[in-house]
Amino acid sequence: MEIRDLAIIGGGPAGLTAGLYAARAALNTVLFERGMPGGQAASTERIENYPGFPEGIDGPELAIKMSEQAQRFGCEIIYSDVDKLERQEKGFKITYGENELLAKAVILATGAKPKFLGVKGEKEFHGRGVSYCATCDGAFFRDGTLAVIGGGDAAVEEAIFLTKFAAxxxxxxxxxxxxAAKILQQRAFDNPKIELVWHSVLEEVKGGQKVESVLLKDVRTGEKKEIAVDGVFIYVGTEANSNLLKDLVELDANGYVKAQEDTATGVPGLYVAGDLRKKPLRQVVTAVADGAVAVAQVEKYLSSLE
Incomplete structure (x- = not known):
């Protein structure tokens, strides 16, 4: 079986930073990414709070630059799902497709995914008007009417982005x-295309072949009203992509890993970086910090094996 010093699972900002640091440290490293590099950052239209880009940078562009930088120093990227992660005496067996390899150390950086509300019609209209990614699907709703569900940074940022297309x-x-952050709130308030619907929750998504309306309920009075829309974008938080770890480490109620600030999990040789780790702030800047810290810990761990 092929043996590697380090396997990184997940190619978002945390994983790509780990790949960069590991390759520069001359560790025999492989990074697994199941889709396009960049994680949630790659689906963010504009990133304005990452240091070094005073005018901001498009999320996909930042993701590409990170990927290119990691590969420039020799980090190999395999575009594949990891099906299984198993602890063994001399490391971790990683199964992907019909292939296997043994890694002496592993950094999990699989991030998080959008939470579903679980309301009637949400699942049925997923891909037919219900979306969780404005940059992925916004252009399909040119001149349309949209509902964004949520009030945090992601919801307000994406609502503002959607006004590029929607009426x-x-x-x-x-x-x-x-x-949301005050600066985002003010942009929303100042945007003539945006209307705030306060004290309300989504009860149901309605339509025929595609979304045609949403049923909203006032949480104070219980009164319900229906609004005609062409699409619904839902931003009510995230949950961790931690299936690979469920039998290895302790998880919180949302699946996040209770790892230390040094990214250690308590399992020797296993580290967790980025949004997957239980932490007070999930941003690109905290993810890349985790990636660098994790590799420093991996280097110490591998040295202890010699």
């Missing part, structure tokens, strides 16, 4: 004030 965007929030 009207409703932001539906269960409270009477947004949770």
């Amino acid at each position: 009207k965007v409703y932001i539906v929030h269960r409270r009477g004030e947004l949770r």
Whole structure:
């Protein structure tokens, strides 16, 4: 079986940074990514709070630059799902497709995915008007009317982005004030295409072949109203992509790994970086920091094996 010093699972900002640092440290490294590199950052239209880009940078562009930089130093990227991760005496067996390899150390950087609301019609209309990614699907709704569900940074950022295409965007929030950063709130308030629907939750997504309307409920009065829309974008938080770890480490209620600040999991040789780790702030800047810290810990761990 092929043996590697380090396997990184996940090619978002944390994984790509780990790949860069590991390759520069001359570790025999492989990175697994099941889709396009960049993770959630790659589906963000504009990133304005990452240091070094005073004018901001498109999420996909930043992801490509990170990927190119890691590969320039020799990090090999395999575009594949990892099906199984097993602890063995001399490391970790990784199964991907019909292939296997043994890694002396592993950094998990599989990130998180959008949470589903679980309301009637959400699943049925997923891909037919219900979306969780404005940059992926916004252009399909040119001159349409859209509803964005949520009040945090992601919801408000994506609502603003959607006004590039849509004629009207409703932001539906269960409270009477947004949770997003003040600068984003002000942009939303100043945008003539955006209308705030306060104290309301999504009850149902309705339509025929595609989304035609949403049924909203006022959380104070219980009153329901139906609004005609062409699409619904849902931003109500995330949950961890931690299936590979469920039998190896302790997870919280949302599947996030209770790892230390040094990214150690308690399992020798196994580290977790980026959004997958339970932490107070999930941003590109904290993810790349985790990736660098994790590789420093891997180097110490591999030295202890010699």
